[in-house]
Amino acid sequence: MAAEERGEDAAGYAERPSPVLPGAVVWTKAADPSGGGSAVLPDGCMDLLWTEGRLFVAGPDTRAYAPGAPAPGRYVGLRFAPGTAPALLGVPAHELRDRRVDLADLWSGAEVRRLTARVDAAADPAAALELLAHERADRAPAPDxxxxxxxxxxxxxxxxxxxxxxxxxxxxxxxxxxxxxxxxxxxxxxxxxxxxxxxxxxxxxxxxxxxxxxxxxxxxxxxxxxxxxxxxxxxxxxxxxxx
The missing domain is CATH 1.10.10.60 (Homeodomain-like)
Incomplete structure (x- = not known):
């Protein structure tokens, strides 16, 4: 999907460019559990995602990913430009290829519980997730x-x-x-x-x-x-x- 800012569409999806993470896109979506989720098409990117009580990562896809019927609630994601997420996440991209992985499988469980609670409690989870990633990026090596x-x-x-x-x-x-x-x-x-x-x-x-x-x-x-x-x-x- 295009990275330019746009309003929410009929499916409850909206996105905007991140002003603090170069090349990244912040997106939000209201899940409709009555129907299956839309297929996620390969785009060369990786995403850090939040839904209430959970932080997880979508690795780079080589084929369309069919998520199935999502749990009800709001989903927020940060879609990173190709090649920029591994340094921030601290894991090589090929280890996450075609996978969805809980962030607690990559970082310490205690840290992820703290960060999840922080985003859960935020008035604007999208801004909170973006700030979390920005803080992590400041401590991570710069992308090549x-x-x-x-x-x-x-x-x-x-x-x-x-x-x-x-x-x-x-x-x-x-x-x-x-x-x-x-x-x-x-x-x-x-x-x-x-x-x-x-x-x-x-x-x-x-x-x-x-x-x-x-x-x-x-x-x-x-x-x-x-x-x-x-x-x-x-x-x-x-x-x-x-x-």
Missing amino acids: PLLTRVVARLNAGHGVAETAAAVGLGARQLHRRALPAFGYGPKTLARVLRLQRALALARGGLGQAETAAVAGFADQAHLARDVKELTGMPLGVLLRVDG
């Missing part, structure tokens, strides 16, 4: 700026070999650096970022052939295959579900 360049180049449609050369790494070196930062290798990250470019174009009304060309697919059939493999749905069905 080289990997920020990798994300920018891959998201601009450059190939993996070309990107590796541009940042001064061999292909194997880049793969080794990518796993702990993104959760998977640069080829998978490039596919996921290209998927998100295509979805943004298609949601904006561009036809599928034009979307394929602009997003960097070989052709419309290539777009259709990638969308189905990464999301489990054809593009047309996915756009109707979004709508």
Whole structure:
């Protein structure tokens, strides 16, 4: 989903850019237990999430995640830019790939209980979660700026070999650096970022052939295959579900 600020939609979802965590997005959603949760599509990101009484982490996805019927209540999340969450969380991204993990499995249980109670008691849980992450980020190592360049180049449609050369790494070196930062290798990250470019174009009304060309697919059939493999749905069905 786009990172620009927008109002709450019909499903009770809203998001805004974080002013204190570069590249991060703060989002909120009111859960509707009467229906299944919407599929979460791969985007190269990791999220720190809160719902009353629980802090947990969503790792980087390689395929659509179907959450099932959520418990009633409000959910708040921080979606971190690709490659920026592992330093803050203190765990390599590939250990969380395609997983949802309680924060107490990563940090001390006593600390997580204290932090959970703090967010639970806040008048604005979204602001409290954002402050919690900001405080943690101040004590954590800074994300590797080289990997920020990798994300920018891959998201601009450059190939993996070309990107590796541009940042001064061999292909194997880049793969080794990518796993702990993104959760998977640069080829998978490039596919996921290209998927998100295509979805943004298609949601904006561009036809599928034009979307394929602009997003960097070989052709419309290539777009259709990638969308189905990464999301489990054809593009047309996915756009109707979004709508």
